[in-house]
Amino acid sequence: MKPSEMPIERHTIAVLVANEPGVLARVIGLFSGRGYNIESLTVSEVDEVNARSRITIVTSGTPMVIEQIKAQLFRLVPVYDVHDLTQEGPHLSRELALVKVRNVGDHRIEALRIADTFRARAIDSTLESFVFELTGGTEKLDAFIDLMAALGEVEVSRTGVVAIARGADLQMPLVRRKVVRRKPRPPAAAD
Amino acid sequence: MAQPRSSNPRRPAAPTTMSGAAIILKALQDQGVEVVFGYPGGAVLPIYDELFKTNAVRHILVRHEQAAVHAAEGYARSTGKVGVVLVTSGPGATNAVTGLTDALMDSIPIVCLTGQVPTHLIGNDAFQEADTTGITRPCTKHNYLVREPGQLARVMHEAFYVASHGRPGPVVIDLPKDILFADCPYIEASEVETKSYRPQVKGDTTAIERAVELIAKAKRPIFYGGGGLINAGPKASKLFTEFVHKTGYPATLTLMGLGAIPATDDRFLGMLGMHGTYEANWAMHECDVMVCIGARFDDRVTGRLSDFSPNAKKIHVDIDASSINKNVPVDIPIVGDAGVVLEQMLAVWKAKGYQADQAALSKWWKRIEGWRSRKCLAYRPSPDVILPQHAIRRLYEKTRGMDCYITTEVGQHQMWAAQYFGFDEPNRWMTSGGLGTMGYGFPAAMGVQIAHPEALVIDIAGEASFLMNIQELSTMKQYDLPVKAFIINNQWMGMVRQWQELIHGGRYSESYSAALPDFVKVAEAFGGVGLRATKMSELDDVIDEMIATPRTVVADILVKQDENCFPMIPSGAAHHEMLLGPEDQAERRTSEEGMVLV
Numbered sequence: 001m002k003p004s005e006m007p008i009e010r011h012t013i014a015v016l017v018a019n020e021p022g023v024l025a026r027v028i029g030l031f032s033g034r035g036y037n038i039e040s041l042t043v044s045e046v047d048e049v050n051a052r053s054r055i056t057i058v059t060s061g062t063p064m065v066i067e068q069i070k071a072q073l074f075r076l077v078p079v080y081d082v083h084d085l086t087q088e089g090p091h092l093s094r095e096l097a098l099v100k101v102r103n104v105g106d107h108r109i110e111a112l113r114i115a116d117t118f119r120a121r122a123i124d125s126t127l128e129s130f131v132f133e134l135t136g137g138t139e140k141l142d143a144f145i146d147l148m149a150a151l152g153e154v155e156v157s158r159t160g161v162v163a164i165a166r167g168a169d170l171q172m173p174l175v176r177r178k179v180v181r182r183k184p185r186p187p188a189a190a191d
Numbered sequence: 192m193a194q195p196r197s198s199n200p201r202r203p204a205a206p207t208t209m210s211g212a213a214i215i216l217k218a219l220q221d222q223g224v225e226v227v228f229g230y231p232g233g234a235v236l237p238i239y240d241e242l243f244k245t246n247a248v249r250h251i252l253v254r255h256e257q258a259a260v261h262a263a264e265g266y267a268r269s270t271g272k273v274g275v276v277l278v279t280s281g282p283g284a285t286n287a288v289t290g291l292t293d294a295l296m297d298s299i300p301i302v303c304l305t306g307q308v309p310t311h312l313i314g315n316d317a318f319q320e321a322d323t324t325g326i327t328r329p330c331t332k333h334n335y336l337v338r339e340p341g342q343l344a345r346v347m348h349e350a351f352y353v354a355s356h357g358r359p360g361p362v363v364i365d366l367p368k369d370i371l372f373a374d375c376p377y378i379e380a381s382e383v384e385t386k387s388y389r390p391q392v393k394g395d396t397t398a399i400e401r402a403v404e405l406i407a408k409a410k411r412p413i414f415y416g417g418g419g420l421i422n423a424g425p426k427a428s429k430l431f432t433e434f435v436h437k438t439g440y441p442a443t444l445t446l447m448g449l450g451a452i453p454a455t456d457d458r459f460l461g462m463l464g465m466h467g468t469y470e471a472n473w474a475m476h477e478c479d480v481m482v483c484i485g486a487r488f489d490d491r492v493t494g495r496l497s498d499f500s501p502n503a504k505k506i507h508v509d510i511d512a513s514s515i516n517k518n519v520p521v522d523i524p525i526v527g528d529a530g531v532v533l534e535q536m537l538a539v540w541k542a543k544g545y546q547a548d549q550a551a552l553s554k555w556w557k558r559i560e561g562w563r564s565r566k567c568l569a570y571r572p573s574p575d576v577i578l579p580q581h582a583i584r585r586l587y588e589k590t591r592g593m594d595c596y597i598t599t600e601v602g603q604h605q606m607w608a609a610q611y612f613g614f615d616e617p618n619r620w621m622t623s624g625g626l627g628t629m630g631y632g633f634p635a636a637m638g639v640q641i642a643h644p645e646a647l648v649i650d651i652a653g654e655a656s657f658l659m660n661i662q663e664l665s666t667m668k669q670y671d672l673p674v675k676a677f678i679i680n681n682q683w684m685g686m687v688r689q690w691q692e693l694i695h696g697g698r699y700s701e702s703y704s705a706a707l708p709d710f711v712k713v714a715e716a717f718g719g720v721g722l723r724a725t726k727m728s729e730l731d732d733v734i735d736e737m738i739a740t741p742r743t744v745v746a747d748i749l750v751k752q753d754e755n756c757f758p759m760i761p762s763g764a765a766h767h768e769m770l771l772g773p774e775d776q777a778e779r780r781t782s783e784e785g786m787v788l789v
């Protein structure tokens with residue numbers, strides 16, 4: 001099969017990087033410079049002690065391109081580890097969305113009912129609006145937003161995907177020296 | 192954290208502190224750096240002051256920052272060491288960008304120190320401020336902006352580690368001026384450990400066993416070696432040659448790999464690719480097992496991918512996993528250092544007592560001899576006008592046995608140099624392959640000459656390319672560098688003209704080298720020696736005189752103007768669709784798909 005005829009696959013890749021200036025620019029520059037897709041990219045420090053951040057990237061491409069992406073990521077100097085969660089087995093993906101709906105008019109109850117079915121929480125409300133908080137897989141969030149958009153005007157803020165493998169294995173564990181457990185101190189008195 | 196108290200004798204002494212500039216020079220010394228190529232400016236004055244005071248490393252003052260990087264590349268490629276560059280902020284750094292990109296594409300280890308405005312002014316559009324780490328991020332292997340005095344020593348040492356380990360490449364360290372004055376702690380290189388970048392050096396044993404078995408069973412094998420063999424050090428070239436001899440298989444090399452097996456070895460089929468030999472390209476097309484070591488299946492080598500070596504099982508050894516399965520899917524990928532993996536392979540070959548299939552091999556060699564007998568590089572010297580191929584052939588013949596290094600510019604002359612000059616050792620051939628940078632060769636020759644003061648260093652140049660870094664004649668004069676520029680002067684941007692002839696209907700748009708200077712006078716004006724040959728009868732004398740003159744020489748060799756470089760695989764074509772000479776080109780037209788390729 002010619003490389004160009006290979007099927008396009010979507011992969012979720014987790015990357016452990018040094019939390020230093022420019023590291024995100026390096027990763028993003030790699031994707032834009034080489035013409036790879038980014039469907040979602042999230043990043044946050046996960047290990048303050050060792051200054052490590054975890055980047056979760058959802059990307060798509062032929063199997064050859066996916067392999068390239070991983071190899072290219074791995075050779076960046078501040079990258080410690082790369083895991084292809086899609087390839088390595090079952091994994092969990094979650095996003096968080098804040099969805100503001102306005103002017104739903106007669107559909108206020110309907111909006112709340114839908115939110116209930118999706119286990120979205122109303123975290124703010126006025127007489128003409130709600131803000132819902134919702135976590136879940138990308139498709140679930142998409143579906144919820146589509147429904148809300150059918151009821152009124154919508155503004156959306158989403159985190160993008162974070163993901164982790166199922167099961168007991170730690171793929172990229174926090175590196176901690178064993179701390180000697182001290183006796184728990186009595187809680188400080190509230191003032 | 193508590194500071195160590197000096198009163199406690201059992202605690203290690205607090206690290207010695209020095210100014211940032213002093214730290215830099217100490218780190219350079221500890222890294223064994225002998226020479227720095229650079230150009231001063233406001234932002235790096237503290238470093239220049241330290242150079243002045245300590246004389247710790249030799250500084251070569253170039254005439255353009257691009258040339259500083261190319262000189263460092265020539266130094267690095269001819270010695271295997273890291274080349275070091277020092278430039279100022281803003282325009283100093285931006286001028287270095289072409290050189291950095293060149294080093295990235297050709298995997299040359301460089302550490303480039305750039306000045307930067309003081310940390311508190313970064314982002315303010317200060318005088319001579321440029322976002323150097325932003326600009327150089329895609330054209331370096333890695334870069335650093337030193338924001339804390341405490342980081343400086345570690346960054347210096349780590350930069351050398353990163354530049355020279357794994358796949359080599361350029362590393363930039365951007366140095367805000369306040370850091371150069373600040374008190375910084377020094378730490379030794381041995382105390383710096385890079386935890387994240389740990390390239391794999393040894394190849395996977397089972398993959399190597401499978402590979403060697405495949406090699407042993409091959410009927411129509413070929414070794415395809417590249418620049419990675421040079422990167423891996425001279426030992427890798429020795430082992431490569433040994434493996435070729437043990438098996439008796441044919442070998443070809445990329446432009447970047449030339450010298451990894453002696454050009455005079457009869458197992459060597461010459462360079463492959465767009466301007467490679469007929470026999471190398473046909474053997475690549477017809478082989479059943481391809482052993483690629485330290486080469487990256489570049490488009491100049493593969494031609495049309497869909498017809499690239501259609502029936503071969505492919506083994507690919509590369510230290511950079513991202514080079515594997517990038518353009519061409521392979522059957523046995525092996526990540527590791529070329530030298531180490533070759534050693535592992537040879538050990539398996541011996542341990543298992545493998546023997547090449549002699550019957551199949553002699554059939555295969557018979558076919559190869561058939562392709563060889565086409566003598567694709569033959570040319571008929573004219574009695575009068577100098578043919579460019581002949582000029583280079585004579586240069587080769589007259590320098591044989593000498594301690595000689597060749598660099599090139601970019602264009603037809605570069606390809607003719609690759610075809611007609613033979614290299615019997617690695618590190619003797621410096622050329623800009625990946626980026627194809629006109630103006631590379633002359634400053635690169637300067638760096639080579641600095642590293643090898645007694646050697647004969649020749650830049651085989653085109654007249655257009657030579658003009659791109661001609662100012663370095665001044666540097667040559669300052670340091671009495673006896674570099675030779677051997678200009679194959681066809682009065683055209685020959686390679687551009689050739690493409691216009693082949694695919695743009697002979698409309699020679701802007702490819703004539705108009706208003707050329709008198710190169711002899713130019714050489715003299717800069718304090719060098721100028722020579723000229725205009726006809727065959729003068730060629731040998733000029734070459735002799737050039738070699739005998741212990742000064743900078745510009746030899747202006749006026750050659751046939753409309754000669755084209757053959758063989759050629761037109762872009763978009765495959766190995767078996769090679770053009771051998773002008774007779775072929777009329778018959779075949781470049782495909783539409785090929786037109787858009789470079």
Ligand SMILES: Cc1cc2nc3c(=O)[nH]c(=O)nc-3n(C[C@H](O)[C@H](O)[C@H](O)COP(=O)(O)OP(=O)(O)OC[C@H]3O[C@@H](n4cnc5c(N)ncnc54)[C@H](O)[C@@H]3O)c2cc1C
Pocket residue numbers: 296297298357358359416417418419420422423444445446447448462463464465466467484485486487488489491492508509510511514527528529530601602605606623624625626627628686
């Ligand atoms: C006008 C022009 C025409 C050209 N025509 C041709 C042509 O006809 N034929 C040709 O061959 N080239 C030609 N080139 C050059 C071409 O563009 C490429 O630069 C060249 O083919 C790449 O060589 P390479 O595959 O050996 O890889 P390099 O660029 O040398 O890369 C080295 C490879 O080895 C790996 N490596 C590095 N260190 C090690 C190590 N220690 N161990 C193992 N692997 C390692 C690297 O990861 C990389 O994959 C031309 C260039 C120009 C400017």
Ligand SMILES: Cc1ncc(C[n+]2csc(CCOP(=O)(O)OP(=O)(O)O)c2C)c(N)n1
Pocket residue numbers: 600601602603604605627628629630652653654655656657679681683684685686687
């Ligand atoms: C910096 C740069 N600009 C443009 C090119 C495109 N280019 C490739 S070869 C060439 C002509 C080179 O002419 P010359 O140096 O005279 O060499 P010749 O081909 O005539 O031997 C040009 C313009 C390039 N490779 N590098």
Ligand SMILES: [Mg+2]
Pocket residue numbers: 602653654655679680681682683684685704
């Ligand atoms: Mg020319």
